[in-house]
Amino acid sequence: MKNSLGIILIAAAAITIASGGNNPSTSRSTAPNTTRETKSTFPYNITAVDPDVNQQLLKDFTGPKAGFVQVGPSKYIFPQTFKKHAEGLYNLQSRPDDIWVASFPRSGTTLMQELVWLIANDFDYTTAQNKSLDERFPFYEFCVLIHDTIAGREDEDSKKFAEKLLKMIGGPGYEHISNIKTKRFIKTHLPFSLMPPSVMKKKAKVIYMARNPKDVIVSFYYFHRLHRTMRNSVDFKQFWDYFEKDLVNWSPYWSHIKEGYARRNEPNVLFLYYEDVTKDLPLAIQKVAKFIGKKTITEEQVQKLAEHLNIENFRKNTAVNQQNLSKTDNSFIRSGKSTLKGWPKEYTDEIISRVEMWIEKNLADTTLRFPQ
Template identity: 55%
Template sequence: MAFNNNKGEVEFPYDITDVDPEINQELLTDFTGEKTGFVQVGPKKYFFPSKFRSASSHFYNFQSRPSDLWVASFPRSGTTWTQELVWMIANDLDYGKAKAEPLTKRFPFFEFCVFMHDKTKEQLLLENKHSEEKQHFVELVSTPGYEFLPNITERRFIKTHLPFSLLPPSVMENKSKIVYVARNPKDVLVSYYYLNKLYRTQGYVNTFEKYWDYFEKSLNPWMPYWSHLKEGWEHRHNPNVLFMFYEDMNKDLPGTIKKVASFLNKTLNNDEITKLTAYLSIDNFKHNTSVNQIEMKDVRICNPNEEAFVRKGKTNSLGWQKEYTPDIIQRMEKWIEVNLKETDMRFPE
């Protein structure tokens, strides 16, 4: 590997190229949170806002510890649900702390900083000028994970949507534990559409039909979707990786709790499993102020006029069909069929 002479860091190994100028301008019109443009990374062309270019080597050189616990996924695949499940089991069911501290603090988002464009951040700071506390929070969530995580001395819990190929090599080298969760793209698409409308850092303003066009062409952050999931699937046999499907979590939450507890070398009795199952049930979860990102709404990072961060949590339901046109259903089915031909991964019914 090549090294940078000034810092002794490993060079980021992949090319980063700008999105085609015409497509970029179209994207900037529809995704108003980004102000500069978008890039694609490596041979699989993983899609990110412009800030990824300057942050890439810092992410790549981050030193993960053997004790670190990562939750990784493609967005809107049950990430927040999995984070709380993992954190609760690893912290011996500390309901008091879980209630007292928001999940964004207990389980920080490794690469969120690349979505906080300087101009968007400037606008948010201006809107929160009446409150030093809120301005401080905006500064906090804009800080790169590679800057603040090294200062945490206790066990670290880290959320990421980076695919395995873009994770810091130290994660696998040091055998940090990773829980990877995947979800059927029919449900992901709808949930991700609403998230892009909810977060002003994304600021999507066009239609669902147009959003599907971007999604199908892998022109949305952390895409391509299939490359992301296939990389996770390929690592499922690593002893430090637990690969799960959101559909299985939804169908059998007690079984999922037992599986995660075993992976984390924890033992829970039946009463503890029953209590945790109730705590994590979707009906309770979406009203849990510690996990539904109220703090993001308070500083106007989340658009108050859009749907909540934790939505329906359904699987294979008629819910997603409400947004789908017959044309999109047909294209989605074909898209899934073509991409599943290249893998033995199958989504649970």
């Protein structure tokens, strides 16, 4: 996933493959199991990244071998395999009782997935502990990165784990998820414009997580280093260069988050800031419970879930931590901290100046503001 093009792959690898098995005890979906609807042609242009840029990305990031493409007016970047799956991803028939968790990578997605799944499944901690989050909450577009992910794994343990997940998934996310008979929980890093139109048409629930880019950049950098999908010689400054130029997976960051923000008043969309969620987990739990239609939730349930999601406990949770695809002992779940004031230690004065101008420029045309 070399998104920075290299980054693209990287994110996919570590984000892990989401298989879509849901809790067998979960009530069956109220939507029809089969819905015949005319497929739509994918409406956006898909173009190859500039050859020189592509070569530099292939040099700095390990993973994809065929290069990258840019999609639509915003030029969202993906591995070239996106072309193969674009129409399938766009044409999934969503159901009214689907729950999607969407975000730009490294924005609190995993935390929200676990929070949502446990509330919706009557706080079934036993299943949550014994079945990986990837099985309970499939990663929708993982198929875009699948072959590159396996190719990028050099050690046998990681290869075997990836192959096991692929077998468990049984095919592209849009095919696998279509066959799930129970209530569906779906994770995606696609922006709203690239998600299936049926999601909004059928009023499926979408929780969009937004996080301050200062922390997203740092987290995404270490994500790549954790999974060694980026050459050791690429330092934080170089990574920031790629991020600023919208050359990392699922970028441009600002186009992505502004699409989510523009949907914040839709009745089936809950737009949340990661900073607010982690600052007051009990409040976030109650807000999400109300949004997904959980009529009763006790104070005891709220406090137990908040403790379960506490960063110190969450980092030790093997059901959500993707160490199987990592080549180190470090955790997929990092510090979970938010830099409301000041700057993470990775930033030099020169980078801070550039990031401040970048943020100011991109906030000029929106009321979007991150918690202070």
